[in-house]
Amino acid sequence: MSSETSTESQPFEPWQFFTLAGLIGATIVVFFAKGQTAAAIIFLSLIVFAAAAIGFAALRAAGPLAGTDLTIDADLDARLDDELRNLD
Amino acid sequence: MATLGSYLLLAAFVVAAYAASMSVAGARRRSNRLIESGVGAFYLVAAIMAAASAIIIHAFVVGDYSIRYVQEASDSVQPLFYKLTAYWGGLDGSIMFWVFMLSMFGSAAVYANRERQRELIPYVVATISVVQMFFLFLMVVHNNPFSTFLTENPTEGKGLSPLLQNFYMAIHPPTMYLGFVGLTIPYAFGMAALITGHLDDSWLRATRRWTMIAWLFLTIGLMLGMLWAYEELGWGGYWFWDPVENAAALPWFTATAFLHSVMVQERRGMLRVWNMSLVITTFFLTIFGTFLTRSGVVQSVHAFGDDPKLAWMFTAFMVTTLIVSFGFVIYRLPLLKGRNELDSWMSREAAFLANNWILLFSAFFVLFATMFPTLSEAVRHERITVGAPFFNRWMLPIGLALLLLTGIGPLLAWRKSTFVNLRDQFLFPVLLATAVGIAVVALGVRMWSAGLCFAFSGMVVGTILQEFWRGARVRQGTTGTDLFTALVGLVGRNKRRYGGYVVHVGVVLIFLGFAGSNGFKQEETGELRPGQTMTVGAYTVRFDALKVTDDGQKQMVTGHITVLKGGKEYTKMYPARWSFRRHEDEPTSEVAIQRSFAEDLYIAMPNYNAAEQIANVRVTVNPLINWLWSGFGVAAVGTGITLLPETAFAFAAASVPAGAATTTLLLLIALLVPVPARAQHIETGRAPNTAAMTPMEREVGHAVVCMCGTCGRKLVSECTCAKAEEMRTEIADLVKRGKTKKEILDFYIEKYGSQQPLAEPLDEGFNRLAWALPYVLGVGALLLVIWVALRWSRPVAAVAGTDLTIDADLDARLDDELRNLD
Numbered sequence: 001m002s003s004e005t006s007t008e009s010q011p012f013e014p015w016q017f018f019t020l021a022g023l024i025g026a027t028i029v030v031f032f033a034k035g036q037t038a039a040a041i042i043f044l045s046l047i048v049f050a051a052a053a054i055g056f057a058a059l060r061a062a063g064p065l066a067g068t069d070l071t072i073d074a075d076l077d078a079r080l081d082d083e084l085r086n087l088d
Numbered sequence: 089m090a091t092l093g094s095y096l097l098l099a100a101f102v103v104a105a106y107a108a109s110m111s112v113a114g115a116r117r118r119s120n121r122l123i124e125s126g127v128g129a130f131y132l133v134a135a136i137m138a139a140a141s142a143i144i145i146h147a148f149v150v151g152d153y154s155i156r157y158v159q160e161a162s163d164s165v166q167p168l169f170y171k172l173t174a175y176w177g178g179l180d181g182s183i184m185f186w187v188f189m190l191s192m193f194g195s196a197a198v199y200a201n202r203e204r205q206r207e208l209i210p211y212v213v214a215t216i217s218v219v220q221m222f223f224l225f226l227m228v229v230h231n232n233p234f235s236t237f238l239t240e241n242p243t244e245g246k247g248l249s250p251l252l253q254n255f256y257m258a259i260h261p262p263t264m265y266l267g268f269v270g271l272t273i274p275y276a277f278g279m280a281a282l283i284t285g286h287l288d289d290s291w292l293r294a295t296r297r298w299t300m301i302a303w304l305f306l307t308i309g310l311m312l313g314m315l316w317a318y319e320e321l322g323w324g325g326y327w328f329w330d331p332v333e334n335a336a337a338l339p340w341f342t343a344t345a346f347l348h349s350v351m352v353q354e355r356r357g358m359l360r361v362w363n364m365s366l367v368i369t370t371f372f373l374t375i376f377g378t379f380l381t382r383s384g385v386v387q388s389v390h391a392f393g394d395d396p397k398l399a400w401m402f403t404a405f406m407v408t409t410l411i412v413s414f415g416f417v418i419y420r421l422p423l424l425k426g427r428n429e430l431d432s433w434m435s436r437e438a439a440f441l442a443n444n445w446i447l448l449f450s451a452f453f454v455l456f457a458t459m460f461p462t463l464s465e466a467v468r469h470e471r472i473t474v475g476a477p478f479f480n481r482w483m484l485p486i487g488l489a490l491l492l493l494t495g496i497g498p499l500l501a502w503r504k505s506t507f508v509n510l511r512d513q514f515l516f517p518v519l520l521a522t523a524v525g526i527a528v529v530a531l532g533v534r535m536w537s538a539g540l541c542f543a544f545s546g547m548v549v550g551t552i553l554q555e556f557w558r559g560a561r562v563r564q565g566t567t568g569t570d571l572f573t574a575l576v577g578l579v580g581r582n583k584r585r586y587g588g589y590v591v592h593v594g595v596v597l598i599f600l601g602f603a604g605s606n607g608f609k610q611e612e613t614g615e616l617r618p619g620q621t622m623t624v625g626a627y628t629v630r631f632d633a634l635k636v637t638d639d640g641q642k643q644m645v646t647g648h649i650t651v652l653k654g655g656k657e658y659t660k661m662y663p664a665r666w667s668f669r670r671h672e673d674e675p676t677s678e679v680a681i682q683r684s685f686a687e688d689l690y691i692a693m694p695n696y697n698a699a700e701q702i703a704n705v706r707v708t709v710n711p712l713i714n715w716l717w718s719g720f721g722v723a724a725v726g727t728g729i730t731l732l733p734e735t736a737f738a739f740a741a742a743s744v745p746a747g748a749a750t751t752t753l754l755l756l757i758a759l760l761v762p763v764p765a766r767a768q769h770i771e772t773g774r775a776p777n778t779a780a781m782t783p784m785e786r787e788v789g790h791a792v793v794c795m796c797g798t799c800g801r802k803l804v805s806e807c808t809c810a811k812a813e814e815m816r817t818e819i820a821d822l823v824k825r826g827k828t829k830k831e832i833l834d835f836y837i838e839k840y841g842s843q844q845p846l847a848e849p850l851d852e853g854f855n856r857l858a859w860a861l862p863y864v865l866g867v868g869a870l871l872l873v874i875w876v877a878l879r880w881s882r883p884v885a886a887v888a889g890t891d892l893t894i895d896a897d898l899d900a901r902l903d904d905e906l907r908n909l910d
Binding site for chain 2: 040051064
């Protein structure tokens with residue numbers, strides 16, 4: 001039985017960053033919320049989490065525009081289809 | 089926070105527009121970058137709507153009455169649960185909640201299909217985004233839930249409508265909305281298929297589960313609405329064909345038709361134009377239902393109010409949707425041709441066609457009857473009432489026909505049924521139906537509709553039992569397992585088919601519930617002083633006292649009642665009237681219900697005199713009503729089975745696995761838990777107690793509606809409000825003076841200056857249209873179905889002029905494969 005533990009450093013994924021940001025933000029909100037009911041604090045935390053989700057989704061929307069366009073060439077596409085069809 | 093909320097809605101609109109345009113641009117330019125950006129923006133709308141929703145709920149929780157919507161739908165003494173549900177309790181919030189649900193449901197559907205449906209996804213995103221844009225536009229320019237007071241901020245809210253402070257009403261809207269927005273998904277995939285021209289069946293496969301989930305939520309939503317009406321409105325019924333109830337039922341009819349006809353397309357490649365049209369119509373009806381509730385074009389107990397500007401915006405969107413959608417269908421007609429023809433009228437395909445005809449007729453009849461008062465007002469400037477008696481006149485035979493078809497459909501083979509096949513298949517179900525019919529007549533039931541309902545239910549149950557039995561026996565023979573394991577393996581292998589049969593069991597229970605609670609209901613109303621009694625059916629109700637209490641939010645007047653059965657004390661019940669602060673003119677009826685599987689004892693207290701300790705008590709005995717609710721539960725379980733992943737029950741697919749029988753048995757017991765197993769006594773049709781109302785008074789009470797203007801035009805004989813009581817007294821007086829039914833109806837027409845007090849429009853003049861159109865609709869639709877079927881059944885060889893000899897072996901193999909398809 002192997003534990004499969006890797007020592008290689010993993011890249012910091014965007015969703016991890018935004019989750020962490022949401023958690024930190026929610027903690028700060030809870031720390032500073034005074035005189036509010038538990039339900040109100042929960043919803044304040046949810047607002048912060050939703051803000052983190054907005055950040056992540058905004059990155060997901062804007063990110064592809066900054067990358068290389070994988071425009072699909074129509075002729076290439078047709079050739080690929082042909083070759084796949086003829087493959088044994 | 090209000091300003092942030094408004095900006096978020098505006099941002100959501102802009103981002104939805106971006107998502108739509110980027111997706112279309114990306115698809116047209118074949119740019120993966122643009123498509124991915126559009127999809128990302130689509131998710132972003134969901135995130136923004138989640139933030140906006142959290143902000144509005146937070147405002148409700150902290151009581152931020154500077155926001156107009158919060159001030160109108162909550163107050164400081166409202167329990168937390170109803171503060172949370174107030175989010176969707178008013179017009180503005182309900183629209184926002186709609187967009188939130190759509191964005192979440194849409195994101196889930198796009199995420200799940202992003203790899204498998206790469207060609208369709210950009211247009212799916214664009215279609216859903218356009219729908220979102222419409223609702224966001226409504227909020228930004230007309231119904232902003234974050235709009236604030238311009239002058240001084242109130243320090244207290246008005247409070248949520250007391251009628252909405254009910255558990256079922258709290259969870260009914262989200263369930264309905266999930267059903268409504270869920271039906272946007274098949275529409276979006278359908279439109280994407282039309283736009284791209286990828287009209288093979290892959291879009292259907294992509295949306296099948298989503299449609300089922302939406303249908304399930306819609307069904308549960310309808311049931312929760314019925315439960316709310318039953319428990320909160322205090323008239324002993326659950327459905328009175330109110331326009332808003334009808335609006336929710338309309339897409340249910342067409343979605344149910346689609347779920348059946350889609351099988352014909354998947355197996356036989358037929359009905360492709362029809363299915364596309366059904367998807368579009370269903371989506372249109374979800375928008376139409378929202379329009380009915382919010383525009384004020386119909387009078388309803390559920391409507392949010394009169395808003396002509398909103399009505400025009402909805403009309404423009406609906407017309408555009410219809411033109412664009414059906415425009416694409418016409419444009420793509422050459423690609424939508426069916427691959428096969430109807431081989432025989434005695435086939436499963438023909439049964440599905442009949443099923444679709446009935447469901448479509450139901451949808452269009454209900455739509456027409458709901459809109460007829462508006463039409464009458466527009467043409468003759470006279471608003472009339474089309475009440476429950478008019479709907480029941482048509483929907484009763486239609487419902488029975490549908491029930492019969494539920495029994496017949498599964499017995500027919502795909503393509504064609506031979507005489508021997510028909511005899512083998514129909515023998516047991518028909519025998520069972522006959523036996524049930526004879527038993528019901530022997531028990532003294534003389535009501536034709538109830539008798540037929542019981543007999544047809546027997547046939548459906550016979551069909552389902554036979555299907556399970558034969559399938560399990562065949563499987564037992566091939567796998568060598570025990571019967572239970574074979575049964576589970578059978579369901580596991582054909583989840584859709586056998587899950588569908590479980591849904592049919594639920595349908596039978598629902599129909600039995602309808603038959604029992606409508607056909608054998610007994611009710612009585614009377615004024616009681618302490619110690620006085622009243623007898624209804626087997627129950628004697630003794631009024632003990634009237635007590636007044638207050639919990640800070642509302643004043644509660646509670647009747648203390650002892651129920652005697654067979655001379656012995658059976659139970660104590662406490663019907664009440666609650667008057668909420670700031671809503672004193674809207675007292676709610678808190679009914680007391682003693683439930684049993686055979687019947688409900690239902691006591692409401694429409695009126696009282698606390699000083700003199702007098703209570704006006706309405707006692708109803710509702711037989712089999714809990715079969716109705718159980719039926720919805722069983723239908724939900726059946727739908728759940730069809731939605732199970734492929735691997736579910738996989739253990740039973742192998743041959744004789746260790747312990748499978750035990751596990752199977754446990755699973756079956758778990759499934760049967762919601763269905764109480766004890767045998768039930770079926771109530772026979774006892775004559776109603778007419779001690780307080782003469783038969784003539786009852787007859788007129790069923791022909792005249794309450795004119796209070798707030799109860800949604802309930803029948804005078806059923807309504808519990810003070811105005812209805814006044815009208816009942818008036819009717820009793822007129823009857824005592826020897827007036828005939830016609831003279832009393834004329835009296836009301838003269839009194840109110842129109843036919844509005846009548847439950848059904850008189851069959852004369854313009855109103856004759858209401859009576860004639862159902863015939864025209866029915867016959868027209870039938871002719872259309874026959875024409876379509878005849879076109880299909882035209883032999884291909886005759887058309888093409890070639891000889892297409894069908895190989896007998898191939899033919900038999902095709903039959904086998906069709907039978908075994910999930």
